[in-house]
Amino acid sequence: MGGGGFSMGPDNGLLDEFVLDVARARSGRERPRICWVGTAGADSDRDLLAFHLAFADRAVPRHLGLFAQTVSDVEAYLLDQDLIYVGGGNTANMLALWKLHGVDRAMRSAWEAGIVLAGMSAGAICWFESCTTDSFGPELRPLDGGLAFLEGSLCPHYDGEPQRRPLFQRLVAEGRLSAGYGVDDGAALVFDGTDLREVVTSRPDAAAYRVEANDGKARETRLPVRQLGG
DSSP, X not given: OOXXXXXXXXXXXXXXXXXXXXXXXXXXXXXXXXXXXXXXXXXXXXXXXXXXXXXXXXXXXXXXXXXXXXXXXHHHHHHTOSEEEEOOSOHHHHHHHHHHHTHHHHHHHHHXXXXXXXXXXXXXXXXXXXXXXXXXXXXXXXXXXXXXXXXXXXXXXXXXSTTHHHHHHHHHHTTSSOSEEEEOTTEEEEEXXXXXXXXXXXXXXXXXXXXXXXXXXXXXEEOOOEETTO
């Protein structure tokens, strides 16, 4: 998700219901086990409460905390979930802590086991090789060292923050970021393995784009979308 879902305040809930539907289909459970990973937001109690309020009546909510760690075997814990939902915040800090605690390896095991992985902002860009991020201050900067389950780069909040789109295009055009995707708030890329299957949106004006370098310039191609709830 470029942005959206329960953690961005008032929302229509369509993206959250979509990932739950995918988890239901994969697991066969009407109430799938969904694990919140809020590392990027420093395991905020506010975000954790919002997560439980959003999902307690339709799933079995759990969470993985690293700042007050209660799970001794992270890999076994994540492999026991149907859906892992990663929150937004500081991507660089999140990736560093994941590496320290072995969450990066556990996430790969979960992905290879077919567990549904989802997230918004930091929780979307972490699956790619590189991204733009505000992890180092108010000015956006490129960041390498993502989990690299998916090739290329990602820019979230493509329509939601004025710096995002022009910087991402410039970095791709200059070759400082590899080709990738710009994703609006309210839009989500849906991958099956490494194959992009579709783009879904929670509002009619949300979109996602493929951004590639072309003779020193950025070429942006708008992708077909399916609006949810229609």
